[in-house]
Amino acid sequence: MTDSSQASRITFIGAGNMASAIFGGMLDSGYPAAAITATSRSQERLDAIAAQYPVNTTRDNLAAVAEADVVVLAVKPQMMRELCLSLREAVQARRPLIMSVAAGLEAATLEQWLGGELPVIRCMPNTPSLVGAGASGLYANARVDAAQRSLAGELLGAVGLVEWVEEEAQIDAVTAVAGSGPAYCFLFMESLEAAGIALGLAPESARRLALQTVYGAAKMARESEFEPAELRRRVTSPNGTTERAIQSFQDAELARIVAEAAEAAAERARELSRELSQN
Numbered sequence: 001m002t003d004s005s006q007a008s009r010i011t012f013i014g015a016g017n018m019a020s021a022i023f024g025g026m027l028d029s030g031y032p033a034a035a036i037t038a039t040s041r042s043q044e045r046l047d048a049i050a051a052q053y054p055v056n057t058t059r060d061n062l063a064a065v066a067e068a069d070v071v072v073l074a075v076k077p078q079m080m081r082e083l084c085l086s087l088r089e090a091v092q093a094r095r096p097l098i099m100s101v102a103a104g105l106e107a108a109t110l111e112q113w114l115g116g117e118l119p120v121i122r123c124m125p126n127t128p129s130l131v132g133a134g135a136s137g138l139y140a141n142a143r144v145d146a147a148q149r150s151l152a153g154e155l156l157g158a159v160g161l162v163e164w165v166e167e168e169a170q171i172d173a174v175t176a177v178a179g180s181g182p183a184y185c186f187l188f189m190e191s192l193e194a195a196g197i198a199l200g201l202a203p204e205s206a207r208r209l210a211l212q213t214v215y216g217a218a219k220m221a222r223e224s225e226f227e228p229a230e231l232r233r234r235v236t237s238p239n240g241t242t243e244r245a246i247q248s249f250q251d252a253e254l255a256r257i258v259a260e261a262a263e264a265a266a267e268r269a270r271e272l273s274r275e276l277s278q279n
Protein backbone atom coordinates (compact mmCIF):
# COMPACT_ATOMS: atom_id res chain seq x y z
CA MET A 1 0.00 0.00 0.00
CA THR A 2 2.09 2.89 1.34
CA ASP A 3 5.70 3.07 2.52
CA SER A 4 6.06 3.96 6.16
CA SER A 5 7.79 7.34 5.71
CA GLN A 6 4.99 8.50 3.36
CA ALA A 7 2.03 6.95 5.15
CA SER A 8 -0.50 9.17 6.90
CA ARG A 9 -0.19 8.71 10.65
CA ILE A 10 -3.39 7.33 12.09
CA THR A 11 -4.32 7.34 15.77
CA PHE A 12 -7.18 5.22 17.07
CA ILE A 13 -8.56 6.56 20.34
CA GLY A 14 -10.29 3.68 22.14
CA ALA A 15 -8.62 0.44 21.08
CA GLY A 16 -11.75 -1.73 21.41
CA ASN A 17 -13.44 -4.21 19.07
CA MET A 18 -14.20 -1.82 16.26
CA ALA A 19 -10.83 -0.02 16.29
CA SER A 20 -8.83 -3.27 16.35
CA ALA A 21 -10.96 -4.70 13.52
CA ILE A 22 -10.14 -1.66 11.37
CA PHE A 23 -6.42 -1.43 12.07
CA GLY A 24 -6.14 -5.23 11.86
CA GLY A 25 -7.59 -5.04 8.34
CA MET A 26 -5.28 -2.17 7.44
CA LEU A 27 -2.25 -4.18 8.57
CA ASP A 28 -3.44 -7.18 6.54
CA SER A 29 -3.71 -4.99 3.47
CA GLY A 30 -0.14 -3.75 3.92
CA TYR A 31 -0.51 -0.46 5.79
CA PRO A 32 2.70 0.17 7.77
CA ALA A 33 2.30 -0.64 11.48
CA ALA A 34 4.72 2.16 12.39
CA ALA A 35 2.14 4.69 11.12
CA ILE A 36 -0.64 3.36 13.38
CA THR A 37 -1.13 4.20 17.07
CA ALA A 38 -3.84 2.79 19.33
CA THR A 39 -4.77 4.27 22.70
CA SER A 40 -6.84 2.99 25.58
CA ARG A 41 -7.42 3.88 29.19
CA SER A 42 -6.64 0.31 30.09
CA GLN A 43 -3.00 -0.84 30.11
CA GLU A 44 -4.26 -4.43 30.09
CA ARG A 45 -6.10 -3.79 26.82
CA LEU A 46 -3.00 -2.13 25.33
CA ASP A 47 -0.85 -5.10 26.36
CA ALA A 48 -3.33 -7.42 24.62
CA ILE A 49 -3.23 -5.22 21.49
CA ALA A 50 0.58 -5.10 21.51
CA ALA A 51 0.73 -8.90 21.83
CA GLN A 52 -1.46 -9.31 18.74
CA TYR A 53 -0.55 -6.36 16.48
CA PRO A 54 2.75 -4.58 15.82
CA VAL A 55 1.15 -1.08 16.15
CA ASN A 56 2.26 1.64 18.58
CA THR A 57 0.25 1.74 21.82
CA THR A 58 -0.06 4.41 24.48
CA ARG A 59 -2.40 5.55 27.26
CA ASP A 60 -1.52 9.17 26.40
CA ASN A 61 -4.28 10.39 24.05
CA LEU A 62 -2.80 13.88 23.73
CA ALA A 63 0.64 12.66 22.66
CA ALA A 64 -1.01 10.31 20.16
CA VAL A 65 -3.10 13.15 18.68
CA ALA A 66 -0.12 15.53 18.52
CA GLU A 67 1.49 13.22 15.94
CA ALA A 68 -1.59 12.23 13.94
CA ASP A 69 -2.80 13.09 10.43
CA VAL A 70 -6.00 11.16 11.12
CA VAL A 71 -7.69 10.63 14.49
CA VAL A 72 -10.24 7.82 14.62
CA LEU A 73 -12.58 8.22 17.58
CA ALA A 74 -13.75 4.73 18.56
CA VAL A 75 -15.08 4.97 22.11
CA LYS A 76 -18.73 4.45 23.10
CA PRO A 77 -21.01 7.35 22.07
CA GLN A 78 -21.71 8.23 25.72
CA MET A 79 -17.94 8.67 26.37
CA MET A 80 -17.41 10.88 23.35
CA ARG A 81 -18.17 14.31 24.78
CA GLU A 82 -15.73 13.99 27.68
CA LEU A 83 -13.10 12.57 25.33
CA CYS A 84 -13.51 15.36 22.72
CA LEU A 85 -13.32 18.12 25.30
CA SER A 86 -10.08 16.59 26.62
CA LEU A 87 -8.63 16.47 23.08
CA ARG A 88 -9.74 19.96 22.01
CA GLU A 89 -6.45 21.82 22.35
CA ALA A 90 -4.34 19.06 20.84
CA VAL A 91 -6.75 18.70 17.91
CA GLN A 92 -6.93 22.43 17.26
CA ALA A 93 -3.11 22.67 17.29
CA ARG A 94 -2.78 19.88 14.72
CA ARG A 95 -6.11 19.94 12.77
CA PRO A 96 -6.08 16.28 11.70
CA LEU A 97 -8.88 14.54 9.82
CA ILE A 98 -11.38 13.36 12.46
CA MET A 99 -13.17 10.06 11.87
CA SER A 100 -15.84 8.82 14.25
CA VAL A 101 -17.44 5.39 14.36
CA ALA A 102 -19.87 6.30 17.16
CA ALA A 103 -23.52 5.50 16.49
CA GLY A 104 -25.87 8.48 16.48
CA LEU A 105 -23.31 11.22 16.97
CA GLU A 106 -23.56 14.02 14.40
CA ALA A 107 -20.49 15.45 12.69
CA ALA A 108 -21.42 19.01 13.74
CA THR A 109 -21.70 17.98 17.41
CA LEU A 110 -18.27 16.35 17.31
CA GLU A 111 -16.80 19.33 15.51
CA GLN A 112 -18.24 21.67 18.12
CA TRP A 113 -16.93 19.60 21.07
CA LEU A 114 -13.49 19.57 19.41
CA GLY A 115 -13.42 23.35 19.03
CA GLY A 116 -14.80 23.82 15.49
CA GLU A 117 -13.66 24.05 11.86
CA LEU A 118 -12.42 20.49 11.38
CA PRO A 119 -12.71 17.95 8.59
CA VAL A 120 -14.96 15.22 10.03
CA ILE A 121 -15.97 11.87 8.55
CA ARG A 122 -18.74 9.92 10.24
CA CYS A 123 -18.49 6.18 9.73
CA MET A 124 -20.94 3.41 10.49
CA PRO A 125 -19.09 0.10 10.26
CA ASN A 126 -20.38 -3.29 11.43
CA THR A 127 -18.86 -6.19 13.35
CA PRO A 128 -18.21 -8.50 10.36
CA SER A 129 -15.33 -6.03 9.83
CA LEU A 130 -13.62 -8.31 12.36
CA VAL A 131 -13.43 -11.01 9.69
CA GLY A 132 -12.76 -8.64 6.78
CA ALA A 133 -16.39 -8.81 5.58
CA GLY A 134 -17.69 -5.53 6.97
CA ALA A 135 -20.11 -3.06 5.40
CA SER A 136 -19.58 0.60 6.27
CA GLY A 137 -21.40 3.82 5.45
CA LEU A 138 -19.34 7.04 5.37
CA TYR A 139 -20.39 10.69 5.41
CA ALA A 140 -17.93 13.58 5.01
CA ASN A 141 -18.56 17.16 6.12
CA ALA A 142 -17.72 20.04 3.75
CA ARG A 143 -14.19 20.54 5.16
CA VAL A 144 -12.98 17.08 4.09
CA ASP A 145 -10.78 17.21 0.98
CA ALA A 146 -10.44 14.61 -1.79
CA ALA A 147 -7.24 13.08 -0.39
CA GLN A 148 -8.81 12.67 3.05
CA ARG A 149 -11.91 11.10 1.50
CA SER A 150 -9.78 8.66 -0.38
CA LEU A 151 -7.73 7.77 2.71
CA ALA A 152 -10.91 7.18 4.76
CA GLY A 153 -12.25 4.92 2.01
CA GLU A 154 -8.96 3.01 2.05
CA LEU A 155 -9.13 2.60 5.84
CA LEU A 156 -12.64 1.17 6.00
CA GLY A 157 -12.16 -0.56 2.65
CA ALA A 158 -9.45 -2.66 4.33
CA VAL A 159 -12.20 -4.43 6.33
CA GLY A 160 -15.00 -4.64 3.78
CA LEU A 161 -17.43 -2.75 1.58
CA VAL A 162 -17.64 1.06 1.75
CA GLU A 163 -20.68 3.11 0.71
CA TRP A 164 -20.52 6.92 0.80
CA VAL A 165 -23.71 8.82 1.56
CA GLU A 166 -24.29 12.44 0.58
CA GLU A 167 -26.77 13.33 3.34
CA GLU A 168 -25.78 12.83 6.96
CA ALA A 169 -29.30 11.60 7.83
CA GLN A 170 -28.65 8.61 5.55
CA ILE A 171 -26.15 7.34 8.13
CA ASP A 172 -29.18 6.46 10.29
CA ALA A 173 -30.42 4.27 7.44
CA VAL A 174 -26.96 2.68 7.11
CA THR A 175 -27.07 1.99 10.86
CA ALA A 176 -30.51 0.38 10.54
CA VAL A 177 -29.49 -1.83 7.59
CA ALA A 178 -25.78 -2.59 8.04
CA GLY A 179 -24.63 -1.42 11.50
CA SER A 180 -27.30 -3.35 13.37
CA GLY A 181 -27.95 -5.75 10.47
CA PRO A 182 -25.58 -8.55 11.55
CA ALA A 183 -27.73 -8.99 14.67
CA TYR A 184 -30.84 -9.51 12.51
CA CYS A 185 -28.98 -12.17 10.54
CA PHE A 186 -27.79 -13.86 13.75
CA LEU A 187 -31.39 -13.86 15.00
CA PHE A 188 -32.50 -15.56 11.78
CA MET A 189 -29.72 -18.14 12.21
CA GLU A 190 -30.82 -18.77 15.80
CA SER A 191 -34.42 -19.26 14.65
CA LEU A 192 -33.46 -21.60 11.80
CA GLU A 193 -31.30 -23.64 14.18
CA ALA A 194 -34.15 -23.88 16.71
CA ALA A 195 -36.54 -24.93 13.95
CA GLY A 196 -34.12 -27.66 12.87
CA ILE A 197 -33.89 -28.97 16.44
CA ALA A 198 -37.70 -28.91 16.74
CA LEU A 199 -37.87 -30.96 13.55
CA GLY A 200 -35.62 -33.62 15.05
CA LEU A 201 -32.03 -32.69 14.12
CA ALA A 202 -29.20 -33.02 16.64
CA PRO A 203 -28.48 -29.51 18.02
CA GLU A 204 -24.91 -29.30 16.69
CA SER A 205 -26.04 -30.52 13.32
CA ALA A 206 -28.91 -28.00 13.21
CA ARG A 207 -26.49 -25.19 14.01
CA ARG A 208 -23.96 -26.22 11.38
CA LEU A 209 -26.66 -26.57 8.71
CA ALA A 210 -28.30 -23.23 9.59
CA LEU A 211 -25.00 -21.31 9.58
CA GLN A 212 -23.70 -22.85 6.38
CA THR A 213 -27.03 -22.23 4.65
CA VAL A 214 -27.02 -18.52 5.53
CA TYR A 215 -23.34 -18.23 4.61
CA GLY A 216 -23.86 -20.08 1.33
CA ALA A 217 -26.90 -18.01 0.39
CA ALA A 218 -25.08 -14.73 1.14
CA LYS A 219 -21.99 -15.83 -0.82
CA MET A 220 -24.13 -16.96 -3.74
CA ALA A 221 -26.19 -13.74 -3.75
CA ARG A 222 -23.00 -11.67 -3.78
CA GLU A 223 -21.38 -13.66 -6.56
CA SER A 224 -24.40 -14.27 -8.75
CA GLU A 225 -25.41 -12.20 -11.78
CA PHE A 226 -29.03 -12.58 -10.57
CA GLU A 227 -30.75 -10.52 -7.92
CA PRO A 228 -31.81 -12.19 -4.64
CA ALA A 229 -35.49 -12.35 -5.69
CA GLU A 230 -34.53 -14.38 -8.79
CA LEU A 231 -32.27 -16.69 -6.77
CA ARG A 232 -35.20 -17.24 -4.40
CA ARG A 233 -37.49 -18.11 -7.30
CA ARG A 234 -34.92 -20.65 -8.51
CA VAL A 235 -35.03 -22.48 -5.17
CA THR A 236 -38.80 -22.44 -5.14
CA SER A 237 -40.13 -25.41 -7.14
CA PRO A 238 -43.81 -25.15 -8.11
CA ASN A 239 -45.90 -26.79 -5.44
CA GLY A 240 -42.71 -27.81 -3.60
CA THR A 241 -41.44 -27.41 -0.03
CA THR A 242 -39.94 -23.90 -0.36
CA GLU A 243 -43.18 -22.52 -1.76
CA ARG A 244 -45.01 -23.56 1.41
CA ALA A 245 -42.33 -21.98 3.64
CA ILE A 246 -42.22 -18.73 1.64
CA GLN A 247 -46.01 -18.54 1.74
CA SER A 248 -45.82 -18.93 5.52
CA PHE A 249 -43.30 -16.03 5.73
CA GLN A 250 -45.47 -13.90 3.47
CA ASP A 251 -48.63 -14.67 5.45
CA ALA A 252 -46.74 -13.46 8.54
CA GLU A 253 -45.70 -10.32 6.56
CA LEU A 254 -41.95 -10.80 6.89
CA ALA A 255 -41.22 -7.71 4.71
CA ARG A 256 -43.33 -5.54 7.02
CA ILE A 257 -41.67 -7.03 10.13
CA VAL A 258 -38.19 -6.27 8.71
CA ALA A 259 -39.23 -2.74 7.66
CA GLU A 260 -40.59 -2.01 11.14
CA ALA A 261 -37.46 -3.36 12.84
CA ALA A 262 -35.20 -1.24 10.62
CA GLU A 263 -37.37 1.83 11.23
CA ALA A 264 -37.09 1.20 15.00
CA ALA A 265 -33.28 1.10 14.71
CA ALA A 266 -33.21 4.29 12.62
CA GLU A 267 -35.51 6.04 15.10
CA ARG A 268 -33.20 5.00 17.97
CA ALA A 269 -30.24 6.43 16.00
CA ARG A 270 -32.13 9.75 15.61
CA GLU A 271 -33.03 9.67 19.32
CA LEU A 272 -29.36 9.05 20.22
CA SER A 273 -28.35 12.05 18.06
CA ARG A 274 -30.76 14.26 20.01
CA GLU A 275 -29.67 12.90 23.41
CA LEU A 276 -25.96 13.18 22.62
CA SER A 277 -26.15 16.69 21.12
CA GLN A 278 -27.89 17.97 24.27
CA ASN A 279 -24.98 16.93 26.52
Ligand SMILES: NC(=O)C1=CN([C@@H]2O[C@H](COP(=O)(O)OP(=O)(O)OC[C@H]3O[C@@H](n4cnc5c(N)ncnc54)[C@H](O)[C@@H]3O)[C@@H](O)[C@H]2O)C=CC1
Nearest residue numbers: 014015016017018040041074075076077101102103125126
Ligand atom coordinates in the same frame (compact mmCIF):
# COMPACT_ATOMS: atom_id res chain seq x y z
N1 LIG B 1 -20.36 -2.91 18.02
C1 LIG B 1 -20.90 -2.59 16.86
O1 LIG B 1 -21.59 -3.37 16.16
C2 LIG B 1 -20.67 -1.23 16.31
C3 LIG B 1 -20.11 -0.25 17.10
N2 LIG B 1 -19.93 1.00 16.61
C4 LIG B 1 -19.37 2.06 17.44
O2 LIG B 1 -18.01 1.77 17.72
C5 LIG B 1 -17.65 2.43 18.93
C6 LIG B 1 -16.80 1.49 19.77
O3 LIG B 1 -17.52 0.30 19.98
P1 LIG B 1 -16.74 -1.04 20.41
O4 LIG B 1 -15.42 -1.12 19.72
O5 LIG B 1 -17.73 -2.12 20.26
O6 LIG B 1 -16.50 -0.71 21.97
P2 LIG B 1 -15.38 -1.24 22.98
O7 LIG B 1 -15.93 -1.04 24.35
O8 LIG B 1 -14.87 -2.57 22.55
O9 LIG B 1 -14.19 -0.21 22.75
C7 LIG B 1 -14.10 1.06 23.29
C8 LIG B 1 -12.70 1.22 23.90
O10 LIG B 1 -12.51 2.59 24.22
C9 LIG B 1 -11.70 2.66 25.38
N3 LIG B 1 -11.86 4.01 25.94
C10 LIG B 1 -12.94 4.53 26.59
N4 LIG B 1 -12.69 5.82 26.93
C11 LIG B 1 -11.45 6.10 26.46
C12 LIG B 1 -10.63 7.27 26.51
N5 LIG B 1 -11.05 8.40 27.09
N6 LIG B 1 -9.42 7.21 25.92
C13 LIG B 1 -8.98 6.10 25.34
N7 LIG B 1 -9.71 4.95 25.27
C14 LIG B 1 -10.91 4.97 25.84
C15 LIG B 1 -12.23 1.55 26.24
O11 LIG B 1 -11.27 1.16 27.20
C16 LIG B 1 -12.48 0.45 25.19
O12 LIG B 1 -11.33 -0.37 25.02
C17 LIG B 1 -18.94 2.88 19.59
O13 LIG B 1 -19.03 4.29 19.48
C18 LIG B 1 -20.03 2.21 18.78
O14 LIG B 1 -21.18 3.05 18.66
C19 LIG B 1 -20.20 1.30 15.31
C20 LIG B 1 -20.71 0.36 14.48
C21 LIG B 1 -21.03 -0.96 14.91
Ligand SMILES: O=C(O)[C@@H]1CCC=N1
Nearest residue numbers: 103126175179180181
Ligand atom coordinates in the same frame (compact mmCIF):
# COMPACT_ATOMS: atom_id res chain seq x y z
O1 LIG C 1 -26.43 -1.19 18.67
C1 LIG C 1 -25.76 -0.16 18.51
O2 LIG C 1 -26.14 0.92 19.01
C2 LIG C 1 -24.47 -0.20 17.70
C3 LIG C 1 -24.56 0.64 16.47
C4 LIG C 1 -24.73 -0.32 15.35
C5 LIG C 1 -24.40 -1.61 15.94
N1 LIG C 1 -24.22 -1.53 17.21
